[in-house]
Structures are given as C-alpha cells and as structure tokens.
Amino acid sequence: MIYTVTFNPSLDYYVKVNNLRSGIVNRTVSEYISVGGKGLNVSLALKELGDSSFAFGFVAGFTGRTIDDKITRMGLEHEFIEVEGQSRINVKIKSTTETDINGTGAKVSERDVDRLTEKLCERLKAGDWLIICGSVPAPLDDRTYENLLKKIKPAKDINIVVDACGALLTNTLKYRPFLIKPNIFELSEIFGLKTLPDTKQIAACARSLQKQGARNVIVSMGGDGAVMVTETDQALYVRAARGQLVNSVGAGDSMIAGFIHEYLKSGNYFSSLNFATAAGSACAFTQHLATREQIEYIESLML
16 A cells, blocks of 8 residues: 655645736736645545555644545545644745745644554555655654654565655655655755756765665656666666646656556666656646646657
8 A cells, every 4th residue: 555644735826927026916817726735746646547545644724624625525545634723825826937935834743743653553564655745844843754754664664755855854764765756956955066966966966865775766857857776776867758837836746656656567667767757747737737648648758
C-alpha cells in the first residue's frame, strides 16, 4: 500500500489577472479553488494513474472541513486528523508572472504528530510505501520528519519517499529513504551554491546526498528536465518535453507519482524517470494535475 502524509494541506485559490499592478484594484479574468498540499497532490496523481493510495494529513477549521469534503467527493481514501487553528488558503496569482501567497496553516502540536505516528504504525506493513511531502506548520521544526521516521523506520521495512526543503529533508537521510526529490533551487540551497549547477555538478551533489543515506536522488530542473543518481550507481538525465507553462503547482508532486507508478510496474530506473518527467511536464502544461492521457501523450513526445 502507498501512504502519503501532508502536514499542511490547503485550499488553493487560483486567480488570473491580466497585467497585475500593485497599489490599485485589479480584477480577475478567471478564478477557481482546488485542494492543495504536496502529499495530497501525489495521492491524486496516483489515483489518476490507476494506483491506490491512502492519504493522511492535518486539517483545522472551516477550510479543513472543506478540504475533507472535497477529497471525499474525489473518491480518495484518507484520514485527516483535526487540530487547532485554520487550514491555510494559498493564493496563486497568474499574470505576466506567477505569484504565490501561501498561508501559515493549522496549529499542529507534537501530540498531534504522535497521533499521526500511532495511526501509521497501526497500518504500515513490510513493503509499503510512505511518502512525506511539503512544509510543516509552526511551531513544528525541521526535525519533524526525522522524529516521525525515528519512531517508524526501525520497526517497519518500508520504502520511504521524502520531498521537502533544507534541513527538513536532510535530517531524514539517516533513515535511508528510497527516494528524495529536491528541485535544482532546493539542491543549491542545501549545498550553499551561488549559481545554479550544471548536470555534472547536480549529479555530484546528488551523490553526496547518497553518502548521507539517500538511496536514490532525483533533482528536478523544471523545463530543463531531471537528473537522477541511483543506488545501482547510474547517473541518468532526461530532457523535459517542450510546451507552454500554464501552472507549475503540483509538477514536482506529479513527478513523484509518475516515478512510483512506473517503478512499481517495471522496476526500471530510466523508464521511471522518463515517465516521472513526462508527468511533471504534463502538469505544468495544464491548469492543475494532468490526466493519464495527457501524461502518456507527453511521454510519447519524449521517446
């Protein structure tokens, strides 16, 4: 079974504004609301690809109830833990550039994390997948994922996937996650790079993360594709398909879903990276998460 964890789900309010200008009243051309949060996006993308998953997360207040209701109507198996505060609303402004205003999120306590840990320990079995993605709300810190895995990993022979920033990610490496997926900007931040690295430098940084414990590392580079170093000592590069960027939100989450979908089917790292890159590109070319047909079409352009 595949389990996803989203500490900070959201309602994402997308607005399109022609030529956004600060300091005046701007009027939208179009707008819509969708459920957000990296782990939830992974689960929804897996569902579109025909793979079952179970989504855990924390929700609070009326926005949390709305998230729960929307996920229920989407037919995604899930269990959300109710906490204090209010689940966040993120504003995604599409104009001549993309501008995101992300909310802080619910008030998740250490006791709430313990409740989640107990539920995961009850469900997880050998061979299962645990995908932990995204940020954590205050007052939780960058050891939150590490502490969660400390209580789960030693007792469970599971495949761990982590997609997070900075120390929130690197603190988990001691638990040998099957896969981590920083993007090129997150990788540069981790290693203190002043300029964006080329593919050779990316592979070198990824191998450094392997030495710290990661089994496989994918570094996504947006429209420039993705680099992967594998536990079988392969260094792989896949070029992204060309197309018009519509929305970058969820592209990285779609990559994770695409990789796991293909890896479970084929066990082949290159075909899995290729399909993952197609899934990320297809998402970027659409208003939200891509359909399976859209992903397979983009993949056909990459062959």
